Amino acid sequence: MxxxxxxxxxxxxxxxxxxxxxxxxxxxxxxxxxVALGLWxxxxxxxxxxxxxxxxxxxxxxxxxxxxxxKQEVQIGQQIDAxxxxxxxxxxxxxxxxxxxxxxxxxxxxxSRPNIPYTFRVVDNSSINAFATMGGFVYVNTGLMKLADNExxxxxVIGHEIGHVEGRHAINQMKDLAIARGVASLAGVNRNTLxxxxxxxxxxxxxxxxDEFEADQLGxxxxxxxxxxxxxxxAFMNKLLRKSSTPTFLSTHPATGDRVARLQQAIDPxxxxxxxxxDNAAYRARLRSLSTRL
Numbered sequence: 001m002x003x004x005x006x007x008x009x010x011x012x013x014x015x016x017x018x019x020x021x022x023x024x025x026x027x028x029x030x031x032x033x034x035v036a037l038g039l040w041x042x043x044x045x046x047x048x049x050x051x052x053x054x055x056x057x058x059x060x061x062x063x064x065x066x067x068x069x070x071k072q073e074v075q076i077g078q079q080i081d082a083x084x085x086x087x088x089x090x091x092x093x094x095x096x097x098x099x100x101x102x103x104x105x106x107x108x109x110x111x112s113r114p115n116i117p118y119t120f121r122v123v124d125n126s127s128i129n130a131f132a133t134m135g136g137f138v139y140v141n142t143g144l145m146k147l148a149d150n151e152x153x154x155x156x157v158i159g160h161e162i163g164h165v166e167g168r169h170a171i172n173q174m175k176d177l178a179i180a181r182g183v184a185s186l187a188g189v190n191r192n193t194l195x196x197x198x199x200x201x202x203x204x205x206x207x208x209x210x211d212e213f214e215a216d217q218l219g220x221x222x223x224x225x226x227x228x229x230x231x232x233x234x235a236f237m238n239k240l241l242r243k244s245s246t247p248t249f250l251s252t253h254p255a256t257g258d259r260v261a262r263l264q265q266a267i268d269p270x271x272x273x274x275x276x277x278x279d280n281a282a283y284r285a286r287l288r289s290l291s292t293r294l
Contacts, residue, residue: 090123090124104138106227112218118137135165151286160215166215173201
């Protein structure tokens with residue numbers, strides 16, 4: 001256990017970050033070999049039947065989690081999405097899905113990570129909620145769509161969730177959760193374990209205050225760049241606060257009062273209502289035309 005703890009911190013905190021590129025060519029393979037050796041030495045006798053190749057791959061996976069590339073993030077996100085779709089019910093009307101995707105793609109190209117492929121899904125659930133996972137996957141409940149007064153408010157929530165993707169918050173949460181559950185399991189982590197952690201984080205784990213503040217600011221910037229009125233983000237959060245019962249969205253996205261105050265400070269009052277999406281009647285008509293069930 002001590003051996004595994006040492007090697008995990010060696011990889012995650014990367015003391016070799018100051019080395020030259022040429023030096024890293026031999027340092028990182030050496031780390032992978034040493035981590036694999038540590039795993040092998042820490043295995044019970046029965047488990048030592050595992051091949052050296054498998055152990056070295058496990059060591060490499062530790063490094064990938066600590067310094068994950070966009071491609072790896074998207075690949076794991078795709079697997080998380082596949083598991084999530086077994087646990088949630090997607091809204092089946094393709095017109096509603098297309099509408100949310102149009103809003104999401106309009107926002108995504110204005111984000112700080114426009115080069116990853118974003119996927120936007122509508123969840124057939126009356127609870128007021130939205131969430132995101134790594135690799136650009138964003139989910140919006142029909143209950144939240146109904147609560148929104150206009151398209152800009154819906155866009156503000158989607159922009160906030162894109163902000164979580166921009167900040168790589170799911171990856172950071174995954175690291176923290178894996179460490180909390182034992183260094184040994186993280187040192188030997190495989191992709192299936194990562195997917196299970198990702199599903200749990202997406203469905204049941206609240207975001208931290210710092211993640212929420214960052215996602216708000218990133219989302220507000222994206223919302224404004226995409227041409228939506230920034231006042232909609234504050235208006236929707238205030239609407240959530242006025243609900244008699246706590247919406248699911250607030251249980252997973254805490255500190256809303258403080259977030260509203262910070263957003264108000266970030267918005268230029270003279271530009272608060274400048275932009276698209278504030279026509280309430282047009283939004284309601286659009287939803288009615290898309291589906292009679294929504």
